[in-house]
Amino acid sequence: MSPRWLVFAPVIFLLLWSGGYTVAKIALESAEPMTLLALRYGCVLAIMIPLFFIIRPPLPERRADWMHLAIVGFLIQTVYFGFCWLAFRVGVAAGTVALVMSFQPVLVALIAPRWTGEPVGMRRWIGLIIGLVGTAIVINSRTEVAGAGLIGYFFMIMGLLGMTIASLWEKRFGRSHHPITQNMIGYGAGFIGVLPFMLTLDTMHIDWNWEFGIAVAYLVLCNSILAIGLLLAMIRAGDVSAVSSLMFLVPPIAALMAWIGLGEILPPIGWLGMVIAAVGVYLATRKNAVG
Known part of the structure; x- marks a missing residue:
C-alpha cells in the first residue's frame, strides 16, 4: 500500500519542478550552464554528506543497489540536465527544449510494456496524445520553434533519452x-558525470x-532534493507511464510561473493548451486507464 502523503505528491512535484524553469533562467544570468549544474x-x-554522518541511515546492502542508484542519478543529473543545458548553450530556444522533452511520456508508454510489464491501453494512449497536443499549443503560443541545427537536436534527443531511461530503470530496479x-549516491554520480563538461566547456x-544565491538555494532544495525525491517515489509506487504523463503539465505550469515571475505573457491560445494538456493527463493517469 502506498503512503497517504503520496496523494499530494503530484501537485507538489509539478509546482516545484515547473518553478525550476523560471528560477534557472534567473540563475543562468550569473553563471554558465555546466558550472551552474556542478x-x-x-x-x-x-548537505547530504554531513546529514549522512549525523543520522547514519542504512547503505544499500547489495552492490547492484549501489549501481542502480548511481545509474539513475547519472541519467537524470548528467544526461538529462547536462544535455538540456548543452542544447541551450548552442542556441536552442527554451520552448523548443521543453517541447521535445514532452515526448518523454510517449517513449515511456512505448517501452513500458516490454520493460516493466505494465499494460498501456487505448485510454492511456488517447490521454498521452491529447496531453502532447495541449503542450505543443502552449509552447508554440509562447515562442517560435526555430531550427536548432543537428547538434542542437542531438543534445535534446540525448536529454530526452536520459530521463526516459532513468524512469524505466527506477521502476524496474529501484528499491x-x-x-x-539515495540523494548522496545519485548526486555523487551526477556531479562526477558533469565535471568533464564544466572543465572543457x-x-x-x-x-x-x-x-x-536565492536561485541556487531553490534549485538545490526544491528541485534537486524535494522534486527528484517525489518523482522517484511516485515511480516506485505507481505505473511508470502514468507518472511520466505528469510531465505534460510541466510546460504549461512553467509558462504560468514565468508569466507571474518574469512577466512573460501567455496568449489566450496558450491557456486553451493548458486545459487540453490537463484533460490528457487526467485520462492518462486514471487508475483504470489500461483499458
Missing part, C-alpha cells in the same frame, strides 16, 4: 532507500549576487 550538485552533496542515501566564472 555548483547545484556540489551543494546537494554538501526503497533512505532519502539521504565553461570558463567557470560566476557573478555572485543575492538573486543568484
